[in-house]
Amino acid sequence: MTVSIFNTLANKKVPLETLEPGLVKLYVCGITAYDYCHIGHARSALVFDMLVRYLRYRDYRVTFVRNFTDIDDKIIKRAAEQQTTCEELSERFIREFHADMAALKTVVPDLEPKATEHLPQIIRLIEELIAKGHAYQRGGDVYYRVESFVGYGKLSGRKLEDMQAGARVSVNEEKENPMDFALWKGSKPGEPTWESPWGPGRPGWHIECSAMSREYLGDTFDIHGGGKDLVFPHHENEIAQSEGASGQPFAKNWIHHGFVTIKEEKMSKSLGNFLTIREVLADHHQEVLRFFVFTTHYRNPLDYSDTALKDSAVGLERLYSAIAALERLPAPAAQAVPTIGPEERGKLATLEERFQEAMDNDLNTAQALGVIFEAVKDLNRLRQQLPTPAAPADLEFLQGIGALLTRLCGIMGLLSEPPAAFLLSLRAQELSELTIAPEEIEQLIVERCEARTAKNWQRADEIRDQLLAAGVELKDGAAGTTWQAKKD
RNA sequence: GGCGGCGUAGCCAAGUGGCUAAGGCAGAGGUCUGCAAAACCUUUAUUCAGCGGUUCGACUCCGCUCGCCGCCUCCA
Numbered sequence: 202m203t204v205s206i207f208n209t210l211a212n213k214k215v216p217l218e219t220l221e222p223g224l225v226k227l228y229v230c231g232i233t234a235y236d237y238c239h240i241g242h243a244r245s246a247l248v249f250d251m252l253v254r255y256l257r258y259r260d261y262r263v264t265f266v267r268n269f270t271d272i273d274d275k276i277i278k279r280a281a282e283q284q285t286t287c288e289e290l291s292e293r294f295i296r297e298f299h300a301d302m303a304a305l306k307t308v309v310p311d312l313e314p315k316a317t318e319h320l321p322q323i324i325r326l327i328e329e330l331i332a333k334g335h336a337y338q339r340g341g342d343v344y345y346r347v348e349s350f351v352g353y354g355k356l357s358g359r360k361l362e363d364m365q366a367g368a369r370v371s372v373n374e375e376k377e378n379p380m381d382f383a384l385w386k387g388s389k390p391g392e393p394t395w396e397s398p399w400g401p402g403r404p405g406w407h408i409e410c411s412a413m414s415r416e417y418l419g420d421t422f423d424i425h426g427g428g429k430d431l432v433f434p435h436h437e438n439e440i441a442q443s444e445g446a447s448g449q450p451f452a453k454n455w456i457h458h459g460f461v462t463i464k465e466e467k468m469s470k471s472l473g474n475f476l477t478i479r480e481v482l483a484d485h486h487q488e489v490l491r492f493f494v495f496t497t498h499y500r501n502p503l504d505y506s507d508t509a510l511k512d513s514a515v516g517l518e519r520l521y522s523a524i525a526a527l528e529r530l531p532a533p534a535a536q537a538v539p540t541i542g543p544e545e546r547g548k549l550a551t552l553e554e555r556f557q558e559a560m561d562n563d564l565n566t567a568q569a570l571g572v573i574f575e576a577v578k579d580l581n582r583l584r585q586q587l588p589t590p591a592a593p594a595d596l597e598f599l600q601g602i603g604a605l606l607t608r609l610c611g612i613m614g615l616l617s618e619p620p621a622a623f624l625l626s627l628r629a630q631e632l633s634e635l636t637i638a639p640e641e642i643e644q645l646i647v648e649r650c651e652a653r654t655a656k657n658w659q660r661a662d663e664i665r666d667q668l669l670a671a672g673v674e675l676k677d678g679a680a681g682t683t684w685q686a687k688k689d
Numbered sequence: 690g691g692c693g694g695c696g697u698a699g700c701c702a703a704g705u706g707g708c709u710a711a712g713g714c715a716g717a718g719g720u721c722u723g724c725a726a727a728a729c730c731u732u733u734a735u736u737c738a739g740c741g742g743u744u745c746g747a748c749u750c751c752g753c754u755c756g757c758c759g760c761c762u763c764c765a
Binding site for chain 2 (some may be wrong): 229230231232233238239241242243244245246248273274275357358359360362363364406427428429430431432433434435457458459460461462465466467468469470471492496497498500501502504506508509511512513515516519522526559562565567568569570571572573574575578581582584585586653656658661662665669674675676677678683684685
């Protein structure tokens with residue numbers, strides 16, 4: 202079995218073949234650091250987090266590079282608005298980004314290069330493009346000559362003629378072709394500048410990724426990724442720059458994930474319909490967000506809503522509960538007769554295989570979660586059928602499945618916490634929303650227990666209803682009464 | 690205008706040229722319980738937007754229609 206991934210360049214799903222056996226060189230376009238990240242950025246981070254974890258699980262070594270754009274029109278504008286420097290602004294939001302990533306517990310990239318720290322490489326690349334006829338200078342600007350690159354449009358499936366027909370290309374007398382894009386922008390007063398052969402200025406948006414991926418991964422590498430909105434023009438232009446300069450193929454595989462939408466509309470800064478990562482994490486455990494993200498295939502749109510997050514929380518809790526129940530099982534007895542037969546082990550025995558099949562199929566986490574839940578169902582059933590005490594072999598089997606589930610879920614960053622602690626913390630969060638103090642609840646439970654012992658059902662029900670009204674649900678078990686916050 | 694994607698049960702969401710159309714949430718019935726809750730079991734699409742076509746056979750391939758969304762300008 203091999204990992205197959207949808208490659209935007211080939212426009213189809215292809216088996217992953219790496220340049221060096223067992224090594225994946227991955228470059229992901231990171232953020233432009235000028236504002237807090239929204240959950241669209243979170244999806245991006247989580248999708249590539251899952252990719253890296255899965256590849257490593259499949260025994261690949263992964264070199265993971267994710268850049269920061271720390272010089273750009275939006276940064277200049279925002280810095281001016283906030284009466285600060287571009288440097289201060291971008292550094293501040295890179296810090297905030299790191300805080301968000303830490304909260305999401307994402308895998309840390311091997312390298313996180315910044316555009317402003319690679320000016321020499323950028324300038325060298327532009328010089329190379331000029332020398333090869335792919336770029337030209339106009340005043341203090343340098344433009345890429347799109348017509349000089351025959352493959353222009355091959356990633357996004359567009360033709361130059363079609364695009365020029367569109368009226369949305371900004372008119373610029375300086376350019377030979379309206380589709381030509383800036384590699385170097387001569388500076389205006391007050392803007393951050395770097396010295397260059399074309400005078401003081403700053404790099405265009407696309408060139409940094411070509412320069413930095415080349416610096417750390419070489420002319421050709423395995424996977425380049427980002428959101429679907431980067432396909433054109435950003436990634437198309439990267440290909441033109443990199444292949445134009447090196448004459449070598451750039452990224453072999455292009456992975457693009459879908460957007461997060463709200464009420465079916467793309468979440469974006471310009472529409473103002475975005476939620477920041479920290480806003481969401483204030484109300485939801487990070488694994489709930491992960492669960493939500495991975496219930497949908499990464500290339501499809503993901504519609505955010507409170508209901509969807511609540512559903513995800515319930516699903517995740519079901520996962521944790523199954524594992525926690527396993528941990529609470531009493532010790533086995535050597536003389537007990539095993540009850541789980543080979544036929545019952547059969548389906549669970551193929552769990553990992555079926556999980557891999559789903560993940561190999563273009564990282565189909567939705568399908569993989571389906572496999573996980575099927576196993577949870579079997580696991581719960583077998584556990585409940587276990588005699589007390591159970592045979593050591595049976596217990597070992599179920600705990601082995603539990604451990605495997607934990608490991609597989611870990612690829613999506615799920616079940617990363619000790620189950621009992623997770624369920625407790627979930628309860629703590631629910632607790633904070635209650636209007637009644639835990640001590641008072643405990644006291645009422647004691648009182649109800651006495652009433653029940655006296656078979657005073659009326660009083661017992663009265664107390665239960667009273668607590669229910671306060672949002673507390675009671676659970677009478679063999680070991681006594683426990684309670685939990687009522688789910689709505 | 691150009692290019693691309695999507696439309697599967699109440700909601701979310703996989704999937705496939707022929708095998709029971711996964712799974713989650715919600716709902717219903719049952720086991721358990723003094724009653725509940727939890728857990729478990731059973732159950733919820735003769736059907737995959739609509740209409741045609743290809744095929745022995747399509748939800749899956751092709752065409753058209755309708756609806757929704759995205760890219761073509763900064764965007765994850």
